[in-house]
Amino acid sequence: MSLVNPQTLKGFMELLPKDQILFNKVKEVIRSNYEKFGFLPIDTPVLEYKEVLLSKAGGETEKQIYEFTKGDTNIAMRFDLTVPLAKYCAKNQNELNFPFKRYQIAKVYRGERPQRGRFREFYQADIDIIGNESLSILNDAELPSVIYNIFKELEIGKFTIKINNRKILNGFYEELGLNNKVQEILRIIDKLDKIGIELVTNELRKMELDGLEISKILEFINLKGTNEEIIAKLENMNIKNEMFNLGVSELKEVVNNVYNFGVPKEYIQVDLTIARGLDYYTGTVYETMLDDYNIGSICSGGRYDNLASNFTTKKLPGVGISIGLTRLFDQLTNLGIIKSEKTTTTKILLVPMIEDKRNILKLANIFRSNNINTEVYMENKKLKAVLKYANNQEVPFVGIIGEEEENEKVILIKNMITGNQEKVNITDVQKIIDLIK
Amino acid sequence: MSLVNPQTLKGFMELLPKDQILFNKVKEVIRSNYEKFGFLPIDTPVLEYKEVLLSKAGGETEKQIYEFTKGDTNIAMRFDLTVPLAKYCAKNQNELNFPFKRYQIAKVYRGERPQRGRFREFYQADIDIIGNESLSILNDAELPSVIYNIFKELEIGKFTIKINNRKILNGFYEELGLNNKVQEILRIIDKLDKIGIELVTNELRKMELDGLEISKILEFINLKGTNEEIIAKLENMNIKNEMFNLGVSELKEVVNNVYNFGVPKEYIQVDLTIARGLDYYTGTVYETMLDDYNIGSICSGGRYDNLASNFTTKKLPGVGISIGLTRLFDQLTNLGIIKSEKTTTTKILLVPMIEDKRNILKLANIFRSNNINTEVYMENKKLKAVLKYANNQEVPFVGIIGEEEENEKVILIKNMITGNQEKVNITDVQKIIDLIK
Numbered sequence: 001m002s003l004v005n006p007q008t009l010k011g012f013m014e015l016l017p018k019d020q021i022l023f024n025k026v027k028e029v030i031r032s033n034y035e036k037f038g039f040l041p042i043d044t045p046v047l048e049y050k051e052v053l054l055s056k057a058g059g060e061t062e063k064q065i066y067e068f069t070k071g072d073t074n075i076a077m078r079f080d081l082t083v084p085l086a087k088y089c090a091k092n093q094n095e096l097n098f099p100f101k102r103y104q105i106a107k108v109y110r111g112e113r114p115q116r117g118r119f120r121e122f123y124q125a126d127i128d129i130i131g132n133e134s135l136s137i138l139n140d141a142e143l144p145s146v147i148y149n150i151f152k153e154l155e156i157g158k159f160t161i162k163i164n165n166r167k168i169l170n171g172f173y174e175e176l177g178l179n180n181k182v183q184e185i186l187r188i189i190d191k192l193d194k195i196g197i198e199l200v201t202n203e204l205r206k207m208e209l210d211g212l213e214i215s216k217i218l219e220f221i222n223l224k225g226t227n228e229e230i231i232a233k234l235e236n237m238n239i240k241n242e243m244f245n246l247g248v249s250e251l252k253e254v255v256n257n258v259y260n261f262g263v264p265k266e267y268i269q270v271d272l273t274i275a276r277g278l279d280y281y282t283g284t285v286y287e288t289m290l291d292d293y294n295i296g297s298i299c300s301g302g303r304y305d306n307l308a309s310n311f312t313t314k315k316l317p318g319v320g321i322s323i324g325l326t327r328l329f330d331q332l333t334n335l336g337i338i339k340s341e342k343t344t345t346t347k348i349l350l351v352p353m354i355e356d357k358r359n360i361l362k363l364a365n366i367f368r369s370n371n372i373n374t375e376v377y378m379e380n381k382k383l384k385a386v387l388k389y390a391n392n393q394e395v396p397f398v399g400i401i402g403e404e405e406e407n408e409k410v411i412l413i414k415n416m417i418t419g420n421q422e423k424v425n426i427t428d429v430q431k432i433i434d435l436i437k
Numbered sequence: 438m439s440l441v442n443p444q445t446l447k448g449f450m451e452l453l454p455k456d457q458i459l460f461n462k463v464k465e466v467i468r469s470n471y472e473k474f475g476f477l478p479i480d481t482p483v484l485e486y487k488e489v490l491l492s493k494a495g496g497e498t499e500k501q502i503y504e505f506t507k508g509d510t511n512i513a514m515r516f517d518l519t520v521p522l523a524k525y526c527a528k529n530q531n532e533l534n535f536p537f538k539r540y541q542i543a544k545v546y547r548g549e550r551p552q553r554g555r556f557r558e559f560y561q562a563d564i565d566i567i568g569n570e571s572l573s574i575l576n577d578a579e580l581p582s583v584i585y586n587i588f589k590e591l592e593i594g595k596f597t598i599k600i601n602n603r604k605i606l607n608g609f610y611e612e613l614g615l616n617n618k619v620q621e622i623l624r625i626i627d628k629l630d631k632i633g634i635e636l637v638t639n640e641l642r643k644m645e646l647d648g649l650e651i652s653k654i655l656e657f658i659n660l661k662g663t664n665e666e667i668i669a670k671l672e673n674m675n676i677k678n679e680m681f682n683l684g685v686s687e688l689k690e691v692v693n694n695v696y697n698f699g700v701p702k703e704y705i706q707v708d709l710t711i712a713r714g715l716d717y718y719t720g721t722v723y724e725t726m727l728d729d730y731n732i733g734s735i736c737s738g739g740r741y742d743n744l745a746s747n748f749t750t751k752k753l754p755g756v757g758i759s760i761g762l763t764r765l766f767d768q769l770t771n772l773g774i775i776k777s778e779k780t781t782t783t784k785i786l787l788v789p790m791i792e793d794k795r796n797i798l799k800l801a802n803i804f805r806s807n808n809i810n811t812e813v814y815m816e817n818k819k820l821k822a823v824l825k826y827a828n829n830q831e832v833p834f835v836g837i838i839g840e841e842e843e844n845e846k847v848i849l850i851k852n853m854i855t856g857n858q859e860k861v862n863i864t865d866v867q868k869i870i871d872l873i874k
Binding site: 091 | 440441442443444445446449450451452453454457458460461472473474475477478479480481482483484485486488489492503504505507508510512523524525527528529532533534536538539544546548557558568571572573575576579586694697698699745747748749750780781782783786794795798799802805808809810811812813815816817826829830
């Protein structure tokens, strides 16, 4: 029989156990912090009715979607966790307790052209807070504090959570009489980081903006200073547009409260160039950058007026953020910012080199009931081969009972890092546990 | 704009948060026990090349598979975690440390006709131990002890792990000269529990077996007694067939050692009717039954000679078991064997009914750094609405600071279960923590 090539699809992350352990650790830091802030878990299906997933999508998303027909049902794989959340909230609106704080950490699918750092299957780690008819702006201030706690615990170095408000952008361009061109202007300005101010100016000129308009736009996006200074300058621009002024007051309230939530000032920065997509967000928007690495936003999100308008007439305003976990993990490990430390989650490898394995199996069960991950080596191999396995596995402790130890009623505990070894009476379980803890 | 019906695909489990919390708890018990026994995590993609997934499959599986073409690639969704494991081991054979003990708890997909208790997307929770060229029979004795620990911790009542060995079955029918009919006979006997002995006899007659053959088969599958008695009877059947005798000695060694691994005798039962599928397993096979409920096997598996023969010439024998988590959860909750107890994982809901929220936000952060899941109520609602939310959420404690408490510099801690409430000085953090822990 001819062999099939055991290959994994391109653009799909598949890790060796050592890296998987690190990945799971990162995922667990995110998960436990989400729960610490009172978010509840949900787990929606990977597959949905195509008409559910595409009720709002279009353009790029629709091209990238994995879809197929089974029987007479048009099925699609989810491309984010937000549309499934909208469906979930609409479907369960009478069962849910609002404000509904949910988290979901799960894989999503996009058939993009695979390239370095882009994945077709990737984890998103999302939190959203959904209100019934209304939702306090304070929630917009809480989300950065969740993110702050996660990235601090992950020890990924200094980062900055950038904040803006879409109402300020929309109001500003309305005031300039450029209502119809807002989306295109925002798309150009979004490229500022990548292409620089000159090319941005060129592109704005191509849109038939006049010199005064362009200079006002450049002045606006170049507003610099502390958060308080930028907000003061916005307040003093003497713009009458209502939406603009509402945006400024929202931004001010969010920024002031973020500090109260315990985020140090140097981690929060008002940035008027942040727009986050074109039609989804309606208020606060966030991006998060590593200060020392230019890898783009590692966590983004914002406020939306109405989550599920395609599914229900009930108004469900919300605010959410998403960590692109798979891509972030790939970047952090490639840059050496985080490193795999453990090849195994096992604490001790017990090796019975004797016929009667009962004592060592009993010991293994005692260790496990003390929450010590314990592996018993079952193969009938020479000690050299066993120690090679233990070394490759990087297990921190090995416990051996050979004939000599059996006669002496002891177990030889070997610290695989220091090389120290010590014989301990087989009945002195507490001493062994103290040694390896 | 017309609304899209926010429905979930049929046959796809989607839980409310309260049930999701219980589901996650069950999943975590399984996961932590897998790690306690030294199994390492892997996370293979949901999608694979179709030729990889179907390298061995056929028949029913092929009909049920979700597959599609993207660009010029034939893609399929995994229908189990074993074929992806085979691919993974073949692909990474030079990086892995054998014996390779891995666990994977993840969703798989089968486009079966949806019916009660059948799911098209469901979690499997698998462990396998893969050897390089050889693998000790002791591993076959360890797996039941992992399962025993999990189901004990889940408190699902008395259960029985049934054990058999395929070599005994194959050898027995070889001895009867029925080599060509083994698979069909096993398929009929597999239905014994469902259709009873008479219908099984009828079906055997239809296969043109003679009366002597049928009576020998019935005598064989009716061998009863303690595990030791059944094994003794098998040894005394005076069958010369080598495979049969190898099977009996393997079964004897597995059963004797399972006890040594700490599984009480009443949880293990040799059952010669267990066959587990038709061509995959080559030695030990397991099924697990609840004693008081007739819901079929809740955990099954066995020994196979060569995991990845479609992908590599390297011989990789293994033994594994799988818990069909989604179906099991559905059955256990429907029968009331396990019940959702918590609507939230949050320990305390803090409610600032005052303008200056800084003290309560500080307190929230202190709680969280003490690993106390803490939600702050952000909405500007009357206390009655807040307490209604707290009640619906079933949060165990509420901490309120209104104007009165602010003036007294205290927080009112209310135990939502007993109704007790107590004012505690806002600076006496340890006292508050002691109250709610």
